Amino acid sequence: MELNQVSFHYPSHETILHAFSARVAPGKIISIIGPNGAGKSTILKLMTRILTPSSGIITLGGQPLTAFSQKQLAQKVAIVSQQNPLYDEMKVIDVVKTGRLVYHNLLETIPDREVFKYLALTNLTQLAQRPITSLSGGQQQRVWLAAALAQEPEYLLLDEPTTYLDIHYQQDLMMILRQLHADHSISIILVLHDINQAFRISDELWMIKNGRLVANGSPASCYDQQLLADVFETNIQIISIPGYGRYIVELPPKEPNRRND
Numbered sequence: 001m002e003l004n005q006v007s008f009h010y011p012s013h014e015t016i017l018h019a020f021s022a023r024v025a026p027g028k029i030i031s032i033i034g035p036n037g038a039g040k041s042t043i044l045k046l047m048t049r050i051l052t053p054s055s056g057i058i059t060l061g062g063q064p065l066t067a068f069s070q071k072q073l074a075q076k077v078a079i080v081s082q083q084n085p086l087y088d089e090m091k092v093i094d095v096v097k098t099g100r101l102v103y104h105n106l107l108e109t110i111p112d113r114e115v116f117k118y119l120a121l122t123n124l125t126q127l128a129q130r131p132i133t134s135l136s137g138g139q140q141q142r143v144w145l146a147a148a149l150a151q152e153p154e155y156l157l158l159d160e161p162t163t164y165l166d167i168h169y170q171q172d173l174m175m176i177l178r179q180l181h182a183d184h185s186i187s188i189i190l191v192l193h194d195i196n197q198a199f200r201i202s203d204e205l206w207m208i209k210n211g212r213l214v215a216n217g218s219p220a221s222c223y224d225q226q227l228l229a230d231v232f233e234t235n236i237q238i239i240s241i242p243g244y245g246r247y248i249v250e251l252p253p254k255e256p257n258r259r260n261d
């Protein structure tokens with residue numbers, strides 16, 4: 001997928017994304033990082049055609065996104081957003097089946113066995129018959145991931161997928177993503193606020209500020225204290241922990257007369 005000089009603004013609003021160009025090489029894990037309001041979610045919405053560029057073009061396999069029908073596009077690109085629809089009393093298994101609707105016409109005709117592997121992959125088998133509304137925020141997040149996986153996309157877009165997850169399940173999710181990537185060479189594009197997680201899981205980082213790509217490249221090339229401090233407008237230190245590698249630490253402003261230093 002390629003974004004070529006893509007700009008975006010809402011009608012009668014100022015420009016949110018400025019001539020953004022980047023390429024998602026097949027089978028890569030890419031994280032988009034940057035401060036609140038930088039335009040990260042907007043990029044994901046443009047990549048799934050939820051939004052349309054004001055100028056510039058997005059192509060998939062050389063074809064403009066506009067050349068695909070909604071169903072064709074959904075077979076290639078799936079998104080798990082921050083806001084997901086809530087189907088009141090719908091059972092978890094049926095919500096996951098909604099992802100299969102890109103290959104079927106009716107939910108009722110989709111056999112249960114078609115979604116077993118996605119339930120298992122996201123550790124939801126035991127919860128399959130529960131109404132989705134009875135699940136915790138983190139469990140619901142996994143249901144949306146399972147539904148997106150059921151689309152069997154080539155590109156999986158995840159907007160802050162770890163927000164509701166405890167530390168343990170955050171690590172589980174990262175393992176699921178690595179496994180998907182290794183087994184199916186699926187391309188994964190993540191918006192992550194945890195920059196250490198982004199640096200650890202990604203092949204490539206896109207650093208966004210004020211709707212502009214300020215840096216991109218391998219995590220190794222982005223361990224740049226000054227660059228990170230400029231992007232996030234905060235005091236950043238990069239520390240090394242023997243056996244674990246480098247960690248990015250955001251330091252609060254120095255407190256005068258602080259004890260125990």
Ligand SMILES: Nc1ncnc2c1ncn2[C@@H]1O[C@H](COP(=O)(O)OP(=O)(O)OP(=O)(O)O)[C@@H](O)[C@H]1O
Nearest residue numbers: 010013016034035036037038039040041042043191
């Ligand atoms: N419907 C809308 N109408 C007008 N402006 C909008 C709308 N949705 C988002 N914006 C603005 O677009 C800009 C980019 O928003 P976006 O959600 O892409 O940022 P983000 O980098 O994902 O932020 P966050 O980290 O806070 O989720 C923000 O300034 C936001 O206020």
